[in-house]
Amino acid sequence: MRSVIAIFLMLILLQGCDIGGSISGMLEKQQLAEQHIKSKYGWESKFGYSIVNGTLQQVTLIVFSNDVRQTTVAELEHVAAEAVSLAFDDKPQAIFIQIVTQPEYLK
Secondary structure, three states: OHHHHHHHHHHHHHHHOOHHHHHHHHHHHHHHHHHHHHHHHOOOEEEEEEEEOOEEEEEEEEEEHHHHOOOOHHHHHHHHHHHHHHHOOOOOOEEEEEEEOOHHHOO
């Protein structure tokens, strides 16, 4: 009985702090950046970020090596900055760009 009351109370409190809206807002920002990169550059990507105490700390852009093999670091920085400015009003303290190589490309 106590666990039922605790679960019920937790559901009420979570609705009060709008955690559902926060999570959907996070997903919208990720999808916006990923869709922009896909439509403009044709790259599959993953976009993540960290916000601490309301401050955008870092953004991570993950791209695949077969998509960006001929792309310079400066171009990757431009793409990442473009996606960040599209998704956020603030500038992060750091932008990380990760290039993922699929195992079939390793010798």
